[in-house]
Amino acid sequence: MTHSTRRLVAAGALVVTGALVLAACSGGSGGSGDGDASGDAGSGDLTPVKLQLQWLPQGQFAGYFAAQEQGFFEEEGLEVEIIPSGGDIVPQDALNNGDVDYAIAWVPKVLGSIEAGANVTEIAQIFQRSGTLQVSWADSGIDSVADFEGKKIGSWGFGNEWEIFAAMAEEGLDSSTVEIITQDFNMNAFLQGDIDAAQAMTYNEYAQLLEAVDPETGEQYTPDDFSVISYEETAGAMLQDAIWADTERLESDEEYQDTTVKFLKAAIKGWVYAAENPEEASEITLAAGSAWGPSHELWMVNETNKLIWPSPDGIGYIDEAAWNKTVEGALAAVNETGARLISEEPPSSAWTNEWIEKAHDELADEDIDLTGDGFTPIDVTLEEGGN
Structure with a gap:
């Protein structure tokens, strides 16, 4: 079969994302600055928090937008600003620089940053696969x-x-x-x-x-x-979307520790909402600025849910075997220029289940399915062009 003709014609049907990259929002300045997430409230008694995404608003981040729209962050006393990227902001750098309080990023990317000196810690592994x-x-x-x-x-x-x-x-x-x-x-x-x-x-x-x-x-x-x-x-499987926090603040700032648990609790509720209400979650991300069509957005939420659920040890729990496999892959990988991602094992401070376990404990008495035992993905029909 020859594909040259179909490739050329069908290429025009795809969404080109370059313009979206240029349109991505900047994290700006005046964020947490020196990083006090428990500083002056942005609204009443709410604690202002900045969350840095690793890409533009879309179903990949539905749980955080749902937590914001459904009031789960506010219920925990937080006023969360969700900051998009588009390739123009490196989440772990924004976190390490004190511009934001938490960041979403793939584990292998951050392993390289940690070896280069970034002082950040994974506190929750949202994508299990x-x-x-x-x-x-x-x-x-x-x-x-x-x-x-x-x-x-x-x-x-x-x-x-x-x-x-x-x-x-x-x-x-x-x-x-x-x-x-x-x-x-x-x-x-x-x-x-x-x-x-x-x-x-x-x-x-x-x-x-x-x-x-x-x-x-x-x-x-x-x-x-x-x-x-x-x-x-494959042997190349690596952990992807995770929540990262500032290592030093986790170790020494009790108010930041408290905020971290509250943030994780609300994020968990957001992801549970997205699992149980994928259509509504896709509408939330569309309203938040996603440029995809409605069927594409619903597909994205549904497929993202499949990467999260089930979570046998509870959503966000970091499986040590999966972490070690990611590290082993990162140590073995050599790119086309001959460069390696990392040259040695990351420090023990690179990840911890301490804060996600505290969040789980505080949610234990609420009627929330933390493991996704009852999760069933929906059937999504993709329309032409994602419309």
């Missing part, structure tokens, strides 16, 4: 990472690539055997035939393919058109 995929055409012959040899493999870079290189290392592959192609945050290069296998997230870029139209049939693509490798099923 990796959502990263490598997508190729069904007839490409690329059915596993071992099949990358001699192929053009798309990678976003910017710290999103380390699962690819960790999985390749396990197969004995490197940039001398695999051609790494820098990929934009969309699927255009794949549809145009510039790369053999594209990096994608279950909740975003994969949906972009399924909502695009195959010019040969006039119908939207289906999963049967693609071969999908999930990094969760």
Whole structure:
């Protein structure tokens, strides 16, 4: 089967995110500054808190927007400002610099920052599973990472690539055997035939393919058109969206410690709300500024929920085995320039379950499903263009 024509035509159906990056909001100045999250209240007796996201408003962060919109933060005495990024703000840097109080970021990205001197600590692992995929055409012959040899493999870079290189290392592959192609945050290069296998997230870029139209049939693509490798099923799987806090303040500031537990409790309630009310959660993120269409946004919330639930030890709990696997992958990964993500084990201060366990304990008497035992994803129909 020849795909060159369909790629060129279908590429125009995808959303180009470059303009969104330029439009991303800045964290600005005058945040927590020297970092007192328990300082003067921003509204009445509420404690002002700044949360730095790692991307633009979208279903990936539905739980935090739901916690804000449903009043869960306010119930805990917090006034939370949710600050988007778009590639222009590195969350862990904003946190380390004292510009914000908490940050959402992938674990491998922060491991590199910690080795470079960032004094931050993971306090909750929201995503229990990796959502990263490598997508190729069904007839490409690329059915596993071992099949990358001699192929053009798309990678976003910017710290999103380390699962690819960790999985390749396990197969004995490197940039001398695999051609790494820098990929934009969309699927255009794949549809145009510039790369053999594209990096994608279950909740975003994969949906972009399924909502695009195959010019040969006039119908939207289906999963049967693609071969999908999930990094969760490989040695390269790494922990992704986690909540990070300031290490020094966690160790010495009792008011920050108290705020941390309150923040986690409200965030938990937000994510439980998103699991139980995905349609409403998608409407909340759309209202918060997401630029995606409604069916794409609902898909995103639903797929994000799948990465969180079930959480056998309770939402946000950091599984030591998964953490160690992430570290092992980070130590093994070597990118196309020959650079390594980290060269040694991170310090013990890099993560702790102390604060999420306290949040769980304080929520124990409330009627909240912390493990997601009853979670069932919904069926979402992607409309053309995500509309």
